[in-house]
Amino acid sequence: MNQHRRRGSAQQVIRKRAVVAAAFVGTIALGTGVAVWASADGGQEGATRQSSGTVSGSAAPSASPTPSRSYPLSQAPRTIPAVRSHSPARGPGWKPQRGERVVVSDAELADEGRLIAGELGLTYAGEKNDVRAGDVRLALGGGGNRESYTMTVRGGRVDISGPGEAGVFYGTRTLKQEVHGGGPAPEGVVRDEPAKPVRGFMLDIARKPFTESWIEDRIRELGDLKFNELGLHFSDDQAFRIESSTHPEIVSPDHLTKAQVKKIVDLANSRHITVVPEIDSPGHLGAVLAAHPDLQLRNVNGVATKGAIDISKPASAQLVDDLLNEYAGLFTGDQWHLGGDEYQALTVKDPQASYPQLATAARQAYGSGGTVADLTTGWLNDRAATVRAHDRTARAWNDGFFRGTSVQPAKDLRVAYWTGKEIGARQPEEYLSTGRKVLNYNDEFLYYVLGQPQTFVYPTGQRIYEQWTPRVLRGTTAVPARYDGQILGGSFAVWSDFPHAQTEAQVAAGIRMPLRATVQKLWDPGEPALSWAEFRQLADRLG
Numbered sequence: 001m002n003q004h005r006r007r008g009s010a011q012q013v014i015r016k017r018a019v020v021a022a023a024f025v026g027t028i029a030l031g032t033g034v035a036v037w038a039s040a041d042g043g044q045e046g047a048t049r050q051s052s053g054t055v056s057g058s059a060a061p062s063a064s065p066t067p068s069r070s071y072p073l074s075q076a077p078r079t080i081p082a083v084r085s086h087s088p089a090r091g092p093g094w095k096p097q098r099g100e101r102v103v104v105s106d107a108e109l110a111d112e113g114r115l116i117a118g119e120l121g122l123t124y125a126g127e128k129n130d131v132r133a134g135d136v137r138l139a140l141g142g143g144g145n146r147e148s149y150t151m152t153v154r155g156g157r158v159d160i161s162g163p164g165e166a167g168v169f170y171g172t173r174t175l176k177q178e179v180h181g182g183g184p185a186p187e188g189v190v191r192d193e194p195a196k197p198v199r200g201f202m203l204d205i206a207r208k209p210f211t212e213s214w215i216e217d218r219i220r221e222l223g224d225l226k227f228n229e230l231g232l233h234f235s236d237d238q239a240f241r242i243e244s245s246t247h248p249e250i251v252s253p254d255h256l257t258k259a260q261v262k263k264i265v266d267l268a269n270s271r272h273i274t275v276v277p278e279i280d281s282p283g284h285l286g287a288v289l290a291a292h293p294d295l296q297l298r299n300v301n302g303v304a305t306k307g308a309i310d311i312s313k314p315a316s317a318q319l320v321d322d323l324l325n326e327y328a329g330l331f332t333g334d335q336w337h338l339g340g341d342e343y344q345a346l347t348v349k350d351p352q353a354s355y356p357q358l359a360t361a362a363r364q365a366y367g368s369g370g371t372v373a374d375l376t377t378g379w380l381n382d383r384a385a386t387v388r389a390h391d392r393t394a395r396a397w398n399d400g401f402f403r404g405t406s407v408q409p410a411k412d413l414r415v416a417y418w419t420g421k422e423i424g425a426r427q428p429e430e431y432l433s434t435g436r437k438v439l440n441y442n443d444e445f446l447y448y449v450l451g452q453p454q455t456f457v458y459p460t461g462q463r464i465y466e467q468w469t470p471r472v473l474r475g476t477t478a479v480p481a482r483y484d485g486q487i488l489g490g491s492f493a494v495w496s497d498f499p500h501a502q503t504e505a506q507v508a509a510g511i512r513m514p515l516r517a518t519v520q521k522l523w524d525p526g527e528p529a530l531s532w533a534e535f536r537q538l539a540d541r542l543g
Helices: 010-023 107-120 163-176 214-225 256-270 286-290 314-328 354-368 372-388 428-432 461-469 481-486 504-523 533-541
Strands: 034-038 044-049 085-088 100-106 123-127 138-142 149-154 155-161 188-192 198-204 230-233 275-281 296-298 304-309 335-339 393-397 414-417 436-439 448-449 485-496
Touching: 010 188, 044 485, 100 107, 100 485, 107 123, 107 138, 123 504, 149 163, 155 163, 163 188, 163 214, 163 314, 163 372, 188 275, 198 214, 198 275, 198 504, 214 230, 214 256, 214 504, 230 314, 230 485, 256 275, 256 461, 275 314, 286 304, 314 372, 335 372, 372 393, 448 504, 461 533, 481 485, 485 504, 504 533
Parallel strands: 100 123, 100 138, 138 155, 198 230, 198 485, 230 275, 275 335, 335 393, 393 414, 414 436, 436 485, 448 485
Antiparallel strands: 034 044, 085 188, 149 155, 149 188, 296 304
16 A cells, blocks of 8 residues: 655655655665655654555666665554563554455454454455465464464564464454554564453442443453453342343343343453353342242341341252353353352351251251351352353352351352451451462452442552552452462452442443553553553553
8 A cells, every 4th residue: 555645756756755864754665675754753654565666656766776764673562451572673563554454364363353454444354375565464373371472563564373362362452552543563573461361340230230332332441451351240139130031030120131141242252251140149139039038038036137048948049050050051151250248147146046047957967066157158069069060160259258167168169359348357368378269359449339338439540550469359468479370360340339329431431540450460460661640641542
């Protein structure tokens, strides 16, 4: 594509070349190279990529060749999250030009190829073996982290490769950010991969019914930022928000249909984002129990316990398992959140005395020493077995794990550590020292709670960026570095305690910078190269 306007005569072109050469702002690369008019700082004003040795619109080359421009070394791209490594090179870089191609070496990358082609106004040409100037080529290859990628900008082309489709997708996200606003992708080689395998965002749609379109907008945003999980908390005391065929009686009037959820899941899959569903139990089941009052937990005086299901009744397990089995067919990812937090039977002084039916069931199941905490741990293990049968890996909130029980949580249950404020709170090291894998949901930094109840305040991106790391699991103190490998990553969370406190638009604006700060620290836990002011300026430029 030639962007130069035709000159009126060869003489005008020669004069122009003399001026450009004197100012060091232009170059003509002969042979099969790239001809570029460049600014003095190496930035590209217009590019010509062609396979012949002439520049369209210029005079025929004279017998004396024009010296080629010596470009300064390229600068590392400015992206969010920042790339881990960039090897600079001399050259004009690459800009998308209409009519140029995105090609793939592997059919599995067709979706990634079509997406980036559409975003950059290029032509998706499918699987091709030929090489043309201006091409963006996507390829699978190499070993190592499936989310890693290498991007090479050289000779007027871009090559993105990685051992997995996700890594190649992330390479296209880097390229998209590099050329945002009209600048070039810098010459050289990017080698990039995330530090943490879990980079999540959790959304409470149970208490605030976020629309399908809002959720889809967040998925696109998350994908461009290289997040790879979207948690959906869709069942709580206030509402149950997804259509059910096994128990339609529990579904709230304002809900997502299964067709809508499938669209959400499909869009997420196309961005390599796993949707992680959460049906919290045995607490936070108020909406389900409204349709099944016979399963409501009641204390020794017959008073109903808010949100709590009676886990001594076999019908309770059957009801929850019906739902887990049903939604395993809708949510196709390999992760599941079982909840397990704030079961009110365990917040009283003497659970055995307050809930004699639970104490009796515990002794029947685990012998004379069985406790309500044992019974609750057994409940969690049974639900984990239900989702494990669907090849899901389960996680539960840290206050669903109890100290001093004879029944131990299943070894493959991951700890979603969110708080140190619960009764009998345990330090993160108590989980880590047993070898358990942990996910960071630290409510001190990562909880955006609508209405700011209790001691919650809306988190800021600056505080996350400057003070939080994945090792800061509780409060503001990091766990020892020896546990870093057990911390799989983390998740920023929106909780809708007061659903009308903010509109959807206000939530989107409020979480914009916290999301960017969170993923930066999950992608690269080292000290960021940019100051907060520079990081925010970059975010504003990238949109």
